[in-house]
Amino acid sequence: MFEITREPLDPAPLVEAVRRDESGAVALFYGVVRNENMGRNVQYLEYDAYPEMALKKMREVAAEVRAKFPVTGVGVMHRIGRLEIGETSLLVAVSSGHRTEAFEACHYAVDRIKQIVPVWKKEVWEDGEEWIEGHIPEVPSHDGGEKP
Amino acid sequence: MTTVHVRLYAGLQDLIGARDIDMDLPDGATVGGLREQLGEQYPVVQAFLPVLVCAVDEEYVPNEHVLREGDRVALIPPVSGGR
Numbered sequence: 001m002f003e004i005t006r007e008p009l010d011p012a013p014l015v016e017a018v019r020r021d022e023s024g025a026v027a028l029f030y031g032v033v034r035n036e037n038m039g040r041n042v043q044y045l046e047y048d049a050y051p052e053m054a055l056k057k058m059r060e061v062a063a064e065v066r067a068k069f070p071v072t073g074v075g076v077m078h079r080i081g082r083l084e085i086g087e088t089s090l091l092v093a094v095s096s097g098h099r100t101e102a103f104e105a106c107h108y109a110v111d112r113i114k115q116i117v118p119v120w121k122k123e124v125w126e127d128g129e130e131w132i133e134g135h136i137p138e139v140p141s142h143d144g145g146e147k148p
Numbered sequence: 149m150t151t152v153h154v155r156l157y158a159g160l161q162d163l164i165g166a167r168d169i170d171m172d173l174p175d176g177a178t179v180g181g182l183r184e185q186l187g188e189q190y191p192v193v194q195a196f197l198p199v200l201v202c203a204v205d206e207e208y209v210p211n212e213h214v215l216r217e218g219d220r221v222a223l224i225p226p227v228s229g230g231r
Contacts, residue, residue, distance in 0.1 A: 120225060
């Protein structure tokens with residue numbers, strides 16, 4: 001299950017989507033909106049995304065996770081639009097036969113999502129606002145993607 | 149001449165003041181050429197250009213990628229980050 005939505009995130013369907021009968025563990029990560037960043041009081045966050053590409057990149061991250069870890073399921077949901085303090089912006093669920101792999105794979109998935117999925121956040125303070133500059137996605141050094 | 153559809157996100161959308169712009173480029177223009185021309189047309193984005201990544205058809209592409217008529221180009225600022 002991979003989703004970009006403006007609605008509040010509900011983890012239950014995501015957990016059920018990644019769970020298999022072979023799964024002994026599901027690791028679930030919540031990214032939540034924090035009330036401060038670098039000493040400033042954050043009022044709320046505004047998320048923007050390139051939804052079609054974000055979904056494609058989420059699926060790529062899931063494929064990487066499956067190649068590196070013995071997982072039984074991977075799912076990602078990202079909320080966009082205006083989010084208040086305490087609300088959930090990101091859910092990543094990974095199931096595996098055992099807990100160690102589930103934790104490790106979930107950690108890896110979250111890190112990769114932050115690197116390559118085109119989602120942006122703007123912090124809004126009492127006295128201003130700013131788009132937060134995070135990671136510059138890696139670009140293929142050679143242009144192999146040419147289509148006929 | 150080649151016309152491409154450019155979509156802008158996050159801080160870049162705020163700077164240029166539009167979500168979508170069309171750009172007319174010389175035939176055979178590359179992504180690098182588009183960046184240069186964008187900087188000339190919208191000097192306000194100059195400082196942004198070095199950290200911008202381009203995507204065509206939902207895939208990140210390097211500067212030498214050749215653009216074709218009607219391509220949908222997304223200009224991607226650094227993504228959301230955190231640690």
